[in-house]
Amino acid sequence: MTELHYRTCPFCEATCGLEVETSGREVVSVRGDARDVFSHGYICPKATGLKHLDEDPDRLRIPLVRRAGELVEATWEEAFAEIDRRLPPILAEHGRHAVAVYLGNPNVHNMSGSLYTTVLVRALGSHNVYSASTVDQMPKQVSAGLMFGTMLSVPIPDVDRTDYLLMLGANPLVSNGSLLTAPDIRGRLRALRERGGRLVVVDPVRTRTAQAADEHHFIRPGTDALLLFALVNVLVTDGLTDLGRLSEHTNGVAEVAQLAGDFTPEAVAPACGIDAATIRRLAGELAAAPRAAVYGRIGSCTQEFGTLASWLVDVINVLTGNLDRDGGAMFPLAAAGQRNAQGRRAQGPGGRGKGVRFGRWTSRVRGVPETFGELPVACLAEEIETPGDGQVRALVTIAGNPALSTPDAERLDRALHGLEFVVSVDIYLNETTRHADVVLPVPPPSQRSHYDLAFGQLAVRNVANYSPPIFPVADGMLDEWQTLLRLTAIVAGQGPDADLAALDEFVAKTLLGMEQSVAGSPVAGRDAGELLAALAPRTGPERLLDLLLRAGPYGDHFGARPDGLTLGVLETNPHGVDLGPLRPRIPEVLRTPSGRIELAPEPIVADVPRLLAALSRRSNGGMVLIGRRQLRSNNSWMHNLGPLVRGRDQCTMQVHPDDAVRLGLADGGHAVVTSKAGSVRVPVEVTEDIMTGVVSIPHGWGHHAAGAKMAVAAEHPGVNTNVLADGSQLDPLSGNAVLNGIPVEVAAV
Ligand SMILES: Nc1nc2c(c(=O)[nH]1)N[C@H]1C(S)=C(S)[C@@H](COP(=O)(O)OP(=O)(O)OC[C@H]3O[C@@H](n4cnc5c(=O)[nH]c(N)nc54)[C@H](O)[C@@H]3O)O[C@H]1N2
Ligand SMILES: Nc1nc2c(c(=O)[nH]1)N[C@H]1C(S)=C(S)[C@@H](COP(=O)(O)OP(=O)(O)OC[C@H]3O[C@@H](n4cnc5c(=O)[nH]c(N)nc54)[C@H](O)[C@@H]3O)O[C@H]1N2
Ligand code: SF4
Numbered sequence: 184m185t186e187l188h189y190r191t192c193p194f195c196e197a198t199c200g201l202e203v204e205t206s207g208r209e210v211v212s213v214r215g216d217a218r219d220v221f222s223h224g225y226i227c228p229k230a231t232g233l234k235h236l237d238e239d240p241d242r243l244r245i246p247l248v249r250r251a252g253e254l255v256e257a258t259w260e261e262a263f264a265e266i267d268r269r270l271p272p273i274l275a276e277h278g279r280h281a282v283a284v285y286l287g288n289p290n291v292h293n294m295s296g297s298l299y300t301t302v303l304v305r306a307l308g309s310h311n312v313y314s315a316s317t318v319d320q321m322p323k324q325v326s327a328g329l330m331f332g333t334m335l336s337v338p339i340p341d342v343d344r345t346d347y348l349l350m351l352g353a354n355p356l357v358s359n360g361s362l363l364t365a366p367d368i369r370g371r372l373r374a375l376r377e378r379g380g381r382l383v384v385v386d387p388v389r390t391r392t393a394q395a396a397d398e399h400h401f402i403r404p405g406t407d408a409l410l411l412f413a414l415v416n417v418l419v420t421d422g423l424t425d426l427g428r429l430s431e432h433t434n435g436v437a438e439v440a441q442l443a444g445d446f447t448p449e450a451v452a453p454a455c456g457i458d459a460a461t462i463r464r465l466a467g468e469l470a471a472a473p474r475a476a477v478y479g480r481i482g483s484c485t486q487e488f489g490t491l492a493s494w495l496v497d498v499i500n501v502l503t504g505n506l507d508r509d510g511g512a513m514f515p516l517a518a519a520g521q522r523n524a525q526g527r528r529a530q531g532p533g534g535r536g537k538g539v540r541f542g543r544w545t546s547r548v549r550g551v552p553e554t555f556g557e558l559p560v561a562c563l564a565e566e567i568e569t570p571g572d573g574q575v576r577a578l579v580t581i582a583g584n585p586a587l588s589t590p591d592a593e594r595l596d597r598a599l600h601g602l603e604f605v606v607s608v609d610i611y612l613n614e615t616t617r618h619a620d621v622v623l624p625v626p627p628p629s630q631r632s633h634y635d636l637a638f639g640q641l642a643v644r645n646v647a648n649y650s651p652p653i654f655p656v657a658d659g660m661l662d663e664w665q666t667l668l669r670l671t672a673i674v675a676g677q678g679p680d681a682d683l684a685a686l687d688e689f690v691a692k693t694l695l696g697m698e699q700s701v702a703g704s705p706v707a708g709r710d711a712g713e714l715l716a717a718l719a720p721r722t723g724p725e726r727l728l729d730l731l732l733r734a735g736p737y738g739d740h741f742g743a744r745p746d747g748l749t750l751g752v753l754e755t756n757p758h759g760v761d762l763g764p765l766r767p768r769i770p771e772v773l774r775t776p777s778g779r780i781e782l783a784p785e786p787i788v789a790d791v792p793r794l795l796a797a798l799s800r801r802s803n804g805g806m807v808l809i810g811r812r813q814l815r816s817n818n819s820w821m822h823n824l825g826p827l828v829r830g831r832d833q834c835t836m837q838v839h840p841d842d843a844v845r846l847g848l849a850d851g852g853h854a855v856v857t858s859k860a861g862s863v864r865v866p867v868e869v870t871e872d873i874m875t876g877v878v879s880i881p882h883g884w885g886h887h888a889a890g891a892k893m894a895v896a897a898e899h900p901g902v903n904t905n906v907l908a909d910g911s912q913l914d915p916l917s918g919n920a921v922l923n924g925i926p927v928e929v930a931a932v
């Protein structure tokens with residue numbers, strides 16, 4: 184007897200609907216759900232990971248505790264007792280900051296990770312909070328926060344309606360989109376071109392997306408901010424700015440116009456490698472298109488001028504009047520948990536808020552400011568290694584693999600080894616978790632529910648889709664949120680046997696209190712006990728999700744709007760609920776203190792001189808390293824799934840034929856790549872598709888660590904490109920690591 188289940192794929196930001204066929208407790212097949220309101224049946228090869236993860240014999244099913252140097256299987260009681268024996272004394276003796284947390288990317292794809300890590304981090308009270316955000320999108324969050332008022336007020340290109348899309352540093356045909364939740368992006372971009380629209384891609388590589396575009400321009404890594412400033416320069420000097428209805432909501436236009444003065448197309452062209460005439464034409468086209476959007480992603484973030492580039496993307500969207508209009512760059516209105524949608528109705532037409540503030544504390548060793556409560560992960564190794572007051576002595580990792588994913592990887596690996604105590608909550612024993620003293624396993628995706636709290640806020644269409652677990656949690660396994668609550672209790676001094684139900688009730692009460700305290704909240708003034716009772720008998724993430732949905736912009740407001748959304752409504756709609764295309768939200772969406780768009784935020788303006796200094800920089804003829812993604816890979820952690828790693832080696836160094844000849848490299852041969860931080864030996868792939876002077880190596884590989892237990896990955900180890908990334912190089916405003924544009928020496932083996 185087989186059964187069909189419908190659920191959202193948890194593996195990337197595209198949130199595709201899956202139709203999962205099961206037999207007993209086995210996944211038989213995974214197909215696209217043709218009735219999914221958003222993805223309409225589209226999937227990519229990673230979707231079958233749902234089945235392979237279930238079956239993977241290396242997937243952890245039992246807690247591990249280090250005894251006499253060896254990780255051995257243990258009961259949950261033993262595991263939590265060990266954590267309680269080791270962690271609280273470190274907190275007591277050395278203070279809260281002595282324990283660091285690292286949160287990895289899959290937390291964002293997991294309700295437990297999204298809702299309960301916050302609780303743990305708050306209970307811990309450490310300044311040493313790190314995440315994959317500072318090797319990813321932190322620059323965009325900083326610029327969006329300063330311009331629009333919250334960390335997720337990120338404008339999303341309205342690809343389904345735009346006439347012109349300028350894309351920098353993104354390859355969505357491979358990544359399936361990021362800060363752009365748009366299942367079947369290939370189809371959406373094809374539709375854009377079929378309706379007469381134009382796609383222009385700017386990338387040091389002629390990627391699959393570039394090949395599917397109308398136009399592609401190679402750009403020297405790290406120079407996007409220069410190109411974008413030159414576009415602003417042309418818009419201003421040629422009188423092409425037209426803010427339309429945005430004018431009355433925008434501060435700082437004159438200041439930006441003045442700042443752009445130095446960045447003429449002629450001035451930036453030699454640094455970017457894009458000629459002045461092309462820059463002028465692109466500016467003209469952006470201004471002339473009825474509806475246009477500029478979109479930048481990881482290539483424009485994880486670089487020296489990440490925040491400036493991220494900011495300028497939206498400056499252009501504003502100056503061309505394309506921000507917040509159909510077919511431009513728009514603000515989604517998610518059904519649950521969106522900060523810039525809280526309390527909006529009673530607040531009247533204009534949004535206004537506290538805005539964002541950075542640097543409430545700084546890192547101990549390098550003095551780098553905190554952003555959104557985190558410190559740059561590139562600082563973690565030095566915080567562990569440097570003795571003194573506030574030294575990091577213990578670490579909790581949750582769904583993260585910083586040993587592969589973050590810069591100066593060899594140094595971090597050594598630092599992790601030197602820690603007094605490490606707890607890891609993870610699916611695998613890998614390059615990072617092998618350093619743990621206690622490893623707490625989690626259920627695979629098939630055994631947990633799913634709702635995309637983050638990606639609903641980043642989607643090209645407003646949708647809400649809840650998936651119940653396909654299977655109950657396996658015997659002997661704990662739900663991830665329960666594990667996180669147990670850890671919370673331990674760091675809060677309540678011990679390993681605290682009353683979890685009471686703690687979970689407290690979490691729900693706190694979240695409700697936060698919802699009710701927002702000015703204009705639809706549940707303000709209501710009796711908290713009554714509202715909590717309305718959520719019964721739900722517990723865990725489901726209770727929190729129901730609360731957020733019901734108090735959200737489409738919610739039933741706990742009976743005040745009986746047709747509104749509840750989790751119950753989503754449960755009866757297994758293919759999702761379509762809430763319609765994006766709609767203009769300015770000024771209501773704004774949460775800046777002024778209630779206006781801040782086009783020239785002071786911290787960003789203060790960083791412009793640094794960019795100005797880069798204008799005169801020229802290539803010295805040396806090579807620079809960038810990264811890339813691959814369709815059948817997902818950062819570092821899906822390489823143990825046979826069907827995804829089968830075939831040709833994916834971890835190669837791409838190099839242009841001219842450079843290959845000059846450097847004596849042969850396709851299929853090997854090269855040694857050396858940077859200030861380290862050196863790797865990698866297979867060579869010669870291709871016309873990369874610009875000269877640039878080599879590309881994907882991240883997430885390097886599965887040869889002793890003590891890891893990923894047999895399939897170990898057969899396809901690849902190399903860890905983050906050995907080459909220099910942890911001292913940060914985008915100063917966001918603390919984001921510079922992972923693209925790293926100077927390297929390349930030599931044939
Ligand atoms: N299949 C697959 N999908 C994924 C992932 C994965 O590992 N595999 N990872 C997921 C995650 S966590 C994320 S954050 C997203 C990222 O999604 P994307 O941002 O689309 O990531 P990439 O595909 O790496 O594309 C980045 C592009 O930037 C280019 N680039 C590098 N340096 C520069 C530069 O200085 N300027 C410009 N203009 N371009 C540059 C690279 O050549 C590359 O083509 O993908 C997600 N989806
Ligand atoms: N050089 C270079 N480095 C990069 C990038 C780059 O472009 N270039 N990209 C960066 C980006 S965008 C990102 S997002 C980071 C990713 O950095 P990380 O988040 O640190 O790394 P991942 O490879 O995503 O590792 C995820 C971990 O979570 C575990 N896991 C998977 N599912 C679950 C789950 O449901 N629960 C729990 N508890 N654990 C789970 C996996 O086993 C793995 O250990 O890498 C970054 N590193
Ligand atoms: S594109 Fe992303 S969400 Fe869609 S099936 Fe592939 S991995 Fe899953």
Ligand SMILES: [Mo]
Binds near residue numbers: 288315319
């Ligand atoms: Mo990412």
